[in-house]
Amino acid sequence: MPLSIVAQEEQPEDVTQLIDHVGWYEWILAFLVVMVALIGGRLIRRALSRGLAKTAVPPFAAIVLGKTVVYLAVVVGLYFALTILRLQVGPLIGALGLAGLALAFAFQDILENFIAGLLMLMRRPIKVGDEMESSGYKGDVNDMTLRAVTIDTFDGDRVYIPNSMVWKNPLVNFTETPLRRTTLVVGVAYRTDLDFARQVLQEAIDNVEGVVIPPAATVEFVEFNNSSIDFYVRYWHASDRPTLWAVRDRAGRAMKKALDAAGIEIPFPQRTLWFPEGLGDRSDQTDSQPD
Numbered sequence: 001m002p003l004s005i006v007a008q009e010e011q012p013e014d015v016t017q018l019i020d021h022v023g024w025y026e027w028i029l030a031f032l033v034v035m036v037a038l039i040g041g042r043l044i045r046r047a048l049s050r051g052l053a054k055t056a057v058p059p060f061a062a063i064v065l066g067k068t069v070v071y072l073a074v075v076v077g078l079y080f081a082l083t084i085l086r087l088q089v090g091p092l093i094g095a096l097g098l099a100g101l102a103l104a105f106a107f108q109d110i111l112e113n114f115i116a117g118l119l120m121l122m123r124r125p126i127k128v129g130d131e132m133e134s135s136g137y138k139g140d141v142n143d144m145t146l147r148a149v150t151i152d153t154f155d156g157d158r159v160y161i162p163n164s165m166v167w168k169n170p171l172v173n174f175t176e177t178p179l180r181r182t183t184l185v186v187g188v189a190y191r192t193d194l195d196f197a198r199q200v201l202q203e204a205i206d207n208v209e210g211v212v213i214p215p216a217a218t219v220e221f222v223e224f225n226n227s228s229i230d231f232y233v234r235y236w237h238a239s240d241r242p243t244l245w246a247v248r249d250r251a252g253r254a255m256k257k258a259l260d261a262a263g264i265e266i267p268f269p270q271r272t273l274w275f276p277e278g279l280g281d282r283s284d285q286t287d288s289q290p291d
Helices: 017-019 025-054 059-084 090-108 108-123 163-168 193-207 241-261 279-288
Strands: 131-134 136-146 148-153 157-164 169-173 179-188 220-226 231-236
Touching: 017 169, 025 059, 108 136, 108 157, 108 163, 108 179, 148 163, 169 193, 179 193, 179 241, 193 220, 193 231, 193 241
Parallel strands: none
Antiparallel strands: 131 136, 131 169, 136 148, 148 157, 179 231, 220 231
């Protein structure tokens, strides 16, 4: 009966056997594979940097992407080099995979901020110098890294917001649009002629320096408040913060001056107490009764 013999290649058990088992030409070939991968990765990084320089991608993002390409190329080169040396790459990859999972769980927040930073650098919802609001903080963007967005608040504080919070939460970029609308609430007394008050406020806001027309400023009735009848005065101005403060100051002073000149009262909160007839007499009689 014929016998079938299957020859199995013996795997080296230690480093000494590896040196004896692998020929010098295989070592040279493995070395060349790693060098080719390294040089190829650098060439791709250089080409990628030149291509991204012609786009709106920030330089920092281009550097990060270029380094990532080099690292991936080196990893691929090492894989093929180990294969040439006839090492069992499977167990090594499995061990690295388990170690990678452990590190991913241990540094979950860091990885989350890193990925969010890359996405923001690519999408560019904000850039350095923009006025933004996110996670309850408002200010000017001072710096953007792969970990956090640094903003300078209008009170002089420097705040570092993790990229993951900026990416996941609502983000307002005030600089992205050229105009911003501000609303002021103005109350007048109940005895005021509302049409006349509206005309006075409209003329006052239309002549304020810094108010952009068009779009036109509007004066609209809002509600009957406890002590006043309220109007909303809405106007447009440049979106930067200094202009907002300056125009709001001028608008408030101009409308107050116009209302005073027109004899229209801006009421202060007040409460009227009403006592039914005879209430005081009954109180006196109650107090005068003997115990």
